[in-house]
Amino acid sequence: MELMDKLGESAGCIAGRLGSLKPQIAIVLGSGLGDLAESIEDAVAMDYRDIPNFPVSTVPGHKGRLVTGYLEGKCVMCMQGRFHYYEGYSMEEVVYPIRTMHLLGIRSLFLTNAAGCVNTAWHPGDLMLISDHIKLIADSPLRGQNPDGLGDRFFDMSSAYDKELLAAAEKAAETKGIAVRRGVYMLFTGPGFETPAEVRFARIAGADAVGMSTVPEAIAASHMRMHTLGISCLTNMAAGILDRPLNHEEVLETGERVKASFTALVREIIRTWPEDKL
Ligand code: HPA
Numbered sequence: 331m332e333l334m335d336k337l338g339e340s341a342g343c344i345a346g347r348l349g350s351l352k353p354q355i356a357i358v359l360g361s362g363l364g365d366l367a368e369s370i371e372d373a374v375a376m377d378y379r380d381i382p383n384f385p386v387s388t389v390p391g392h393k394g395r396l397v398t399g400y401l402e403g404k405c406v407m408c409m410q411g412r413f414h415y416y417e418g419y420s421m422e423e424v425v426y427p428i429r430t431m432h433l434l435g436i437r438s439l440f441l442t443n444a445a446g447c448v449n450t451a452w453h454p455g456d457l458m459l460i461s462d463h464i465k466l467i468a469d470s471p472l473r474g475q476n477p478d479g480l481g482d483r484f485f486d487m488s489s490a491y492d493k494e495l496l497a498a499a500e501k502a503a504e505t506k507g508i509a510v511r512r513g514v515y516m517l518f519t520g521p522g523f524e525t526p527a528e529v530r531f532a533r534i535a536g537a538d539a540v541g542m543s544t545v546p547e548a549i550a551a552s553h554m555r556m557h558t559l560g561i562s563c564l565t566n567m568a569a570g571i572l573d574r575p576l577n578h579e580e581v582l583e584t585g586e587r588v589k590a591s592f593t594a595l596v597r598e599i600i601r602t603w604p605e606d607k608l
Pocket residue numbers: 444445446447518523524540541542565566567568569576581
């Protein structure tokens with residue numbers, strides 16, 4: 331089956347379950363934020379495995395559900411659990427849900443993640459709004475035949491992260507008294523953490539954070555001219571900055587420590603999402 335037909339089938343199945351719900355913001359909940367989906371009101375939850383053509387999540391602790399309903403007065407569709415390239419999915423599979431949500435009429439995308447901190451003036455637990463990204467790996471979700479029904483073959487990436495959304499998110503942080511950084515996220519494929527030399531390279535290249543997600547989704551969203559906001563929870567200093575090994579537990583522990591403020595910020599951002607981007 332052609333990609334557009336598959337997407338149409340997935341979107342049709344989801345739309346059938348949503349009834350009168352009309353989601354306006356797609357949210358991808360990264361490590362540590364999955365609980366937010368539990369507080370969605372009037373929720374319609376669908377397991378990925380029940381949606382035709384959807385990939386299925388393999389990471390322990392990552393739920394695989396699409397939860398739609400109301401959060402802070404906005405109708406949102408949350409991915410509770412995302413697909414990572416390191417799991418073995420193609421880039422096209424990684425972005426499949428984003429494309430499906432676009433077909434459902436959603437124009438705004440809110441990406442969250444956990445990332446390693448490359449900027450030595452910052453600290454574990456800091457929250458960073460993504461102003462731009464660097465992807466040096468060769469693959470792209472748009473490699474191959476262009477799905478003309480979604481966007482152009484060659485497309486602009488200069489506003490991949492919407493400036494108005496960035497400004498609104500900074501305002502939301504100020505309202506809540508939560509400190510946020512603004513910085514550049516660099517994609518590495520993982521699943522191994524980066525080497526110290528790779529982290530030095532990332533810093534010289536202009537990155538403030540490194541991570542294993544988000545970039546494919548932001549690229550697919552740009553292709554479809556969606557309005558994207560990204561935010562990283564910097565859970566650890568990236569490899570080689572501190573004189574000790576990295577582990578996944580540290581990532582989870584910091585995520586747990588800042589969960590309350592991260593959640594409060596995400597909620598305020600949703601509450602004040604600019605009307606013209608909905
Ligand atoms: N590197 C890549 N991805 C990550 C890291 C890291 O240090 N921490 C959390 N996700």
